[in-house]
Amino acid sequence: MPKTKSYRGLTKELFDPRQIFEKRESLQGIRVLEVCHVVLGPAACDYLAEFGAEVIKFEGQGGDSMRFVTPYAYFWKNLSLGLEIENHNKYWVGMHLGNPRAKELFLDLVKRSDVVVDNLTAGTMAQWGLSYKELRERNPRIIQLHCCGYGSWGPWTGRPSYDAVAQSMGGLSSITGFEERGPLKSGVWIADWVTALMCAVGIMAALNHRARTGEGQFIDYMQAESVIRMLDWTWLYSFKTGENRKRSGNRDLAICPSDLFPCSDGWVALAAFGDEEFKGLCKAMGQADLCKKYPDPTQRLQEENAREILDRITQWTKTKRVQEVEELADKYGFAASRVLSANDAYHSQHLRERGAIQEYDDPLYGPMVEPCYPPRLSETPARLKWSSRPLGFDNGYVFAKILGLPPEEVKKLEDEKVIFKWNPQIPSHCPPAEWDGVRGVKLPFSSERKHNG
């Protein structure tokens, strides 16, 4: 079909990952100051960084706590994977903003920046004399987003939050799991990643508003509330029926069929809600009677009917291989897919040719293969430039390039411990053991080499 072919040609041309570095970036020229630690705040800034923002990340002397969170306590080339995953393309400064001199340097940077993000306990920046009021005095266009579990005011403000707490306080855990078993956490820190995404959305709305009006603003964002927002019909259902939404394993209570089914050689996710799709599925199964029995989608959602339908599909899939079901879905127009593993995704030609997984050479860590944030933008695509960095790795660059401080003054700030670098006693602060003291340094000063020595 020539029509399909031309669409294929067009999309191939528009989204060619080999062209990424020839294209512009949405956030070129936007500077973000990241006063964040753990996952949520850094991830929000990471999304902006992969779309072109210049993100400057500040760490205290102990370092971001993710420097110590890595699977099986395995530190690869002195790197913690827990830190690496939400920190790309950033500039790393070791400086505690509670230090009065650091505060002045920070305010100088605020004058030359667009966005400040913090996920400290509400009020911490205010106690350092860095509340939004003070930032705005230096730069009326500045946007600040503060994110924490329960927001900056209200009965629960000040309560600490973690990803798993937010999953539980927001109701996600209570509806995740099998009906007859206990509640389960997500396999990943989902409440961090997704809240971070909503934070990035809020920042983008504020940047768009500022582009039109010149006005900055303060954004107060709540992690547990963002989990609440992700639970689709849960709230209206409880409000109308007075009941809790129950756990239902892989079965979707609002779409039937939509579930995970057993095949002879594994699991297949399958869904067919539309009339044509359901007809197609019944035809593939050779059970046209099922389709006649339940012609309307809402009929199929009623408990007893749904159980019958899901049971009959189960009996059928058990006799098939996963790939057979996928092929039948292609042919008959319903949805079916295997459950992809890390191995599948890593080796997927599809994801590589889309730029969803990108390969790059990091000057410190060598060849890296990682996901790059979606969506794919035809004119201003996301890209991976470099990985996370040792503590204070870019002090020299940031203070020389942006604030114009001469090398001796940077050295003085270091000597007086206003700014600092990695502690050689703490491996996950440090560059890889084999680092030559030069690679990856953006503006090399002699002090860099000394620290390596």
Next chain:
Amino acid sequence: MDDKTIVGMAEDAEFARWAYQETCPEDALKKPEALAHIRVIDASYASFAGLFASSILAEMGAEVIRIEPPGGDLARKMSPYGIMIKDSGLAYISEARNKFHITLDLRQEEGRKLFSQLSAKVDVLIETFKPGHLDGLGLGYKHLSKKNASLIYCAIHSYGQRGEDAEKHANQPAYDIIDQARGVIMSITGEPDLDPEVPREYKRPLKHGSWIGWNTGGAWAAFGILLALFDRTRTGRGQFIDCAPAEGLLAISNYLMQYFHISGEQMPRAGNYDYAIFPYTYVRTKDGYTFISGFADPNWTALCEIMNRPDLRAEFPTIKERLNPHNQPTIQHEIEKFTTQYTSDEILDMVQNYNKRRDKKGTVVTGRLESPLEILGREHWNERRTFVRCNDPYYGELLVPNSTFKAMSRTPGRVKWVCRPIGADNEFIYQKYLGIRDRKLKQIKL
């Protein structure tokens, strides 16, 4: 609002008062909207990824025109147990906020013409059809951008618009379960592989309870649209956005890809355990479940002191032992021997008392696992207006989650109305943008 409610448990009461002034819910409706100048067509079909994306834009003030086929979007029928309120299910009602609803028949020549005319007048178009479907109708990016060079065209589909798998599965519709299955996260979510106490039949991939594939995919789409709008303020140019919700999950799958890259190995399903931070888990209590953490050495010592279990501290002294997947079931079950003797609130009391002690060794965090009905009754969410309750003239008494962007100090997000019946805004929108009056409108099959 009284001062005690505003200040809550704040470390800095002055800051809480200031933040309340800046983001006070009573003032939200008086303030401007960030996207009041932006017009959006949401032509998504049977997809809450599309609906979630346009909800975010609509909460920020964009004028969103939902285009449905004459009988209504199939998404209106996606509702638990088939519960309907008039023409809509519970899920649709929650995601129709601030949108205008018109109908249009893409199977008719006339409908395609109207679609093209409307697309010429908007800033953003969202669609969720099978890849290339609109292109085949002469309504793809290449057609629409000819008339409207600044158009931002966002296509959302599980497999994306291009690539090997998108071609192979071009005839498949998109669903949340497919996004979750292809997003890799599902492969490691569920009951723990390595816990001998878990029956074998539960050791299989598990989806998140809610439509995390669709909702996350929709949020990525909205992010991409806002990035493109920002770029457009500087260049005047539109672009094509290819959003695959499955990639939206893959991109946030912790360190699964990175760990595979450095080790060539996959990680097992951890259940409520966590192989990079533990204890950091849900445990059974007398009256349900509670979260409990004590990972770093001082915090683990603190937890063991609270439980009066110095032997546990001695047995698992460093994070190396606590992150060993084979030790985690043991540690979990030992902690539960303690927690099952108390209610979640009693445990919270014990932990808070310990954390106040001068000789504390570290900090333990705990919090009960909440059910939806408990959440609906919490004072904090009530004061923060987390939910919007209204009496809709057509759908009656409703409650939906509010915009989570409602605490933006200058341009708070908001819910102005909840839902509209199928085709309810045909007259207004067709008159406003295309000058089609009553009599003519009746002649068109909408």
